[in-house]
Amino acid sequence: QKEVEQDPGPLSVPEGAIVSLNCTYSNSAFQYFMWYRQYSRKGPELLMYTYSSGNKEDGRFTAQVDKSSKYISLFIRDSQPSDSATYLCAMRTTGGFKTIFGAGTRLFVKA
Amino acid sequence: EAQVTQNPRYLITVTGKKLTVTCSQNMNHEYMSWYRQDPGLGLRQIYYSMNVEVTDKGDVPEGYKVSRKEKRNFPLILESPSPNQTSLYFCASNPSGTGYQETQYFGPGTRLLVL
Numbered sequence: 020q021k022e023v024e025q026d027p028g029p030l031s032v033p034e035g036a037i038v039s040l041n042c043t044y045s046n047s048a049f050q051y052f053m054w055y056r057q058y059s060r061k062g063p064e065l066l067m068y069t070y071s072s073g074n075k076e077d078g079r080f081t082a083q084v085d086k087s088s089k090y091i092s093l094f095i096r097d098s099q100p101s102d103s104a105t106y107l108c109a110m111r112t113t114g115g116f117k118t119i120f121g122a123g124t125r126l127f128v129k130a
Numbered sequence: 131e132a133q134v135t136q137n138p139r140y141l142i143t144v145t146g147k148k149l150t151v152t153c154s155q156n157m158n159h160e161y162m163s164w165y166r167q168d169p170g171l172g173l174r175q176i177y178y179s180m181n182v183e184v185t186d187k188g189d190v191p192e193g194y195k196v197s198r199k200e201k202r203n204f205p206l207i208l209e210s211p212s213p214n215q216t217s218l219y220f221c222a223s224n225p226s227g228t229g230y231q232e233t234q235y236f237g238p239g240t241r242l243l244v245l
Contacts, residue, residue, distance in 0.1 A: 062239055
């Protein structure tokens, strides 16, 4: 079993839709949770990060962590064609140097 | 401009021919790492380095070597490449590696094909 599971998609939505991206994990020691966005032929770039449980909002993006269910989510409101990319979840333990990534979900937002 | 550079960006080679992929960062970061990205498997860490002369294995180190003789450079060495090392490789750096709020900067990637 992988430590981090993420549906690879692809996920196709119309412009303006609310997008929900999710990951589940098995290691209860993970404390730091991150979402990266990767455009085609580019390296990943950090989108959002959270520590432990709770929500974090940044513009149209909201990250949620539910440690009791070992489940994290990224919501994108009012999705735009420019949001079309692969979204990778990532997580790390306290003091840990290794970051574990999900497989990435490919998102297409149609105009 | 803060950046991580990798060279070459594309490489086709044959089984057994030693190769090196270079990585350099201009941000004075202590922590650097190498990942490979394969369809359906996401990013998997190969090796990481917490500082000069300090390296450790990631999740998929077999068949790879690294060195960190200078803070800015972290080359990835494939002594005897095999077809299962065909992949997209990314180098990344963070200020220290332990702060969750640190931005991890990724290079543009190196696409390697081993025949």
